[in-house]
Amino acid sequence: MKKALFIINLLVMQLFIQSAIAEVDTTRQNELRYFVKHDCGSCHGMTLKGGLGPALLPERLSAMPKSFLVSTILEGRPNTAMPAWKSMLTVDEASWIAEQLQHGQLLYKSQHGFIQPSQLAETNKAMSKP
Amino acid sequence: MQRLPLPTPLLSLPQLFLLLALLSTNVNARGTGDLGIVIERATGSVQVIETSNNTTLGRIEGLGDLSHASAVYSRDGQYAYVFGREGGLTKIDILNKKLVKRIIQSGNSIGGAISQDGRLVAVSNYKPGGVKIFDADTLTLVADIPASYGNDGLLSKVIGLVDAPGQKFVFSLWDAGEIWIADLSNLKTDNTGGNTSKPRITKFKGIGKNPYDALITPDGRHYIVGLFGEDGMALLDLWNLDAGVKRILDGYGKGEKKLPVFKMPHLEGWAIAGNFAFMPAIGRHEVLVVNTLDWTEAGRIKVHGQPIFVMARPDGRHIWVNFAVPNNDTLQIIDTQSLKIIKTLTPGKGVLHMEFEPRGEEIWVSIRDEDRLAVFDTETFKQLITFDAKKPSGIFLTSRAHRIGL
Numbered sequence: 001m002k003k004a005l006f007i008i009n010l011l012v013m014q015l016f017i018q019s020a021i022a023e024v025d026t027t028r029q030n031e032l033r034y035f036v037k038h039d040c041g042s043c044h045g046m047t048l049k050g051g052l053g054p055a056l057l058p059e060r061l062s063a064m065p066k067s068f069l070v071s072t073i074l075e076g077r078p079n080t081a082m083p084a085w086k087s088m089l090t091v092d093e094a095s096w097i098a099e100q101l102q103h104g105q106l107l108y109k110s111q112h113g114f115i116q117p118s119q120l121a122e123t124n125k126a127m128s129k130p
Numbered sequence: 131m132q133r134l135p136l137p138t139p140l141l142s143l144p145q146l147f148l149l150l151a152l153l154s155t156n157v158n159a160r161g162t163g164d165l166g167i168v169i170e171r172a173t174g175s176v177q178v179i180e181t182s183n184n185t186t187l188g189r190i191e192g193l194g195d196l197s198h199a200s201a202v203y204s205r206d207g208q209y210a211y212v213f214g215r216e217g218g219l220t221k222i223d224i225l226n227k228k229l230v231k232r233i234i235q236s237g238n239s240i241g242g243a244i245s246q247d248g249r250l251v252a253v254s255n256y257k258p259g260g261v262k263i264f265d266a267d268t269l270t271l272v273a274d275i276p277a278s279y280g281n282d283g284l285l286s287k288v289i290g291l292v293d294a295p296g297q298k299f300v301f302s303l304w305d306a307g308e309i310w311i312a313d314l315s316n317l318k319t320d321n322t323g324g325n326t327s328k329p330r331i332t333k334f335k336g337i338g339k340n341p342y343d344a345l346i347t348p349d350g351r352h353y354i355v356g357l358f359g360e361d362g363m364a365l366l367d368l369w370n371l372d373a374g375v376k377r378i379l380d381g382y383g384k385g386e387k388k389l390p391v392f393k394m395p396h397l398e399g400w401a402i403a404g405n406f407a408f409m410p411a412i413g414r415h416e417v418l419v420v421n422t423l424d425w426t427e428a429g430r431i432k433v434h435g436q437p438i439f440v441m442a443r444p445d446g447r448h449i450w451v452n453f454a455v456p457n458n459d460t461l462q463i464i465d466t467q468s469l470k471i472i473k474t475l476t477p478g479k480g481v482l483h484m485e486f487e488p489r490g491e492e493i494w495v496s497i498r499d500e501d502r503l504a505v506f507d508t509e510t511f512k513q514l515i516t517f518d519a520k521k522p523s524g525i526f527l528t529s530r531a532h533r534i535g536l
Contacts, residue, residue, distance in 0.1 A: 045215050045238070046215070052240075052304070079359075081342075083391050085390070
């Protein structure tokens with residue numbers, strides 16, 4: 001039943017989304033970038049490489065229909081931890097986020113202290129069995 | 131015998147002793163009991179803070195992806211082990227403010243714990259799902275526990291990892307709905323360096339759908355895990371394992387519409403006050419009150435948003451609660467005698483975490499979106515001081531070193 005509703009939602013969404021061009025002003029775009037990094041990042045990782053939720057990298061998302069991503073953002077996914085964000089995001093905003101994610105435009109730019117290759121020497125040792 | 135004339139000494143004997151004493155004393159020597167760290171999630175750094183005068187002592191950098199990070203302490207309070215999102219495990223020296231050692235031990239991790247004897251550090255991983263256990267001194271791997279379940283060799287994401295008395299770690303499997311106990315007491319005496327003995331694992335299956343986080347009571351007896359997929363929690367009495375896992379607060383949200391959960395709540399041992407445990411209700415604007423004598427519901431308190439951290443002041447008199455987006459600019463304080471909200475604060479946007487000072491007279495709050503930390507007096511609720519910090523999240527004081535489950 002839940003799944004059926006979800007699919008109907010998906011179809012209805014598709015109608016909306018196909019007619020909508022994601023128009024979001026620049027101020028809001030900056031807010032959304034922050035939102036994706038920090039709030040989506042709680043579950044999907046700030047680098048979008050995944051956490052409790054799956055990775056949101058372009059190699060994975062570009063293969064999916066945009067309408068599916070938009071409806072996932074707005075309606076959530078039943079039986080998973082993905083909530084419906086429609087109380088906080090409009091269709092246009094979700095659509096903009098989906099496009100950005102598919103094109104890898106929201107990827108975390110590592111200008112700070114993320115691990116350097118030189119620090120990775122211990123990695124293999126730690127990954128191997130005792 | 132004729133004495134040779136001694137040259138006139140430059141220093142008298144007492145002066146010489148004083149000089150030697152000064153030379154041999156590290157002028158920087160200080161204790162660690164008032165120290166702590168604050169995670170700066172976007173820059174892979176931590177700030178070292180001290181709570182005697184409420185100052186910040188410096189920054190340690192190069193800790194990797196700290197978008198979801200937590201830390202535990204060595205018993206002497208000198209070292210913190212920081213668990214990063216990308217599988218990073220970093221040992222830092224907070225006295226000397228330097229990174230001691232850093233490894234990437236998995237592809238994706240969620241948290242960790244330190245053993246009762248302080249010699250083992252365990253990390254719970256999402257990818258590959260399981261727990262890895264390291265020597266606290268050297269960070270060399272001493273045990274690997276893949277969280278395999280079912281018959282297809284699937285690995286579950288692991289959450290709610292805590293230490294328990296008897297050199298044990300307890301954790302839960304998000305995908306499988308299981309609680310596992312790893313007993314490492316057989317590794318404890320193995321000083322041969324071989325570590326051929328394996329941890330003894332006890333599994334409890336069918337505990338409920340999607341356990342998301344857990345706590346162990348301050349006495350180390352009860353392990354309570356929150357269930358995302360169900361209205362209820364699972365309780366394991368570690369003193370009576372034969373009794374198995376018991377469901378508590380079953381159906382607490384019955385008949386009510388569940389709200390979308392914008393952030394997973396956290397459970398921590400600090401939510402126990404007197405005979406009451408205070409728990410975030412998942413998907414509701416409520417804090418649940420549980421009687422710890424029989425683990426039945428003793429009440430529920432309507433709050434401002436979806437609770438994330440529900441933390442008892444060390445004396446147990448007040449509970450401080452923060453919230454998920456879009457209500458994460460607010461803190462509410464509940465009185466544990468009347469079970470009423472006595473104060474609502476709005477420190478700023480993005481209140482991610484709070485940590486009480488060891489005896490609870492002040493509380494540190496991280497305000498992510500405003501890039502600052504604030505310290506509040508817990509009696510007057512007045513802000514005492516505020517500091518710059520880069521996207522601060524978790525705050526961890528060294529007093530955690532001496533508490534079971536933290």
